Amino acid sequence: MPYLEHVNLTVRDPERTAALMARLFGWHVRWSGPAQMGGRTVHVGDDRCYLALYTLEGEATPAERFVKGRPFNHVGVLVEDLDAIEARVVAEGLKPFSHGDYDPGRRFYFLDYDGSEFEVVSYR
Incomplete structure (x- = not known):
């Protein structure tokens, strides 16, 4: 596959x-x-x-290289323990946002140091 x-x-x-x-x-x-x-x-x-x-x-590196949606929207990372990863994100001084609970899982987003967006998702 x-x-x-x-x-x-x-x-x-x-x-x-x-x-x-x-x-x-x-x-x-x-x-x-x-x-x-x-x-x-x-x-x-x-x-x-x-x-x-x-x-x-x-x-x-020019700031315009890090505009959301250009060249992509976000990178999705599947994790088992969403709450533990969110605590690590916060401990890094980064800000989780757009939390969502949906069928079949939960998610949140954060921006890295350069403004690239990551979606963290768990299906547990």
Whole structure:
């Protein structure tokens, strides 16, 4: 069965964002190094799928590269314990929003350091 192997996101500081994802979701850095077309990339995830966190400009990356909906709306992450992940998000100083209970699960959203939106969902 096909599955989503990775999502590539532009970030200002791949190591910082990778560390956040590791603290929130228990992921690990699978690879890091120079990007094929310049800049650098960190792959963070589990053994099956990951986020490729890319930067070319680093801290000089223009703010317009991080506008919601351009180039995507959000990344969805399925978790078992939604409340535990939300507590980690809050502990990082990030703000959960748009909580929802729906059939068959629950969810909330948060923005990372660069304004990329994540949906965290649980079907338990």
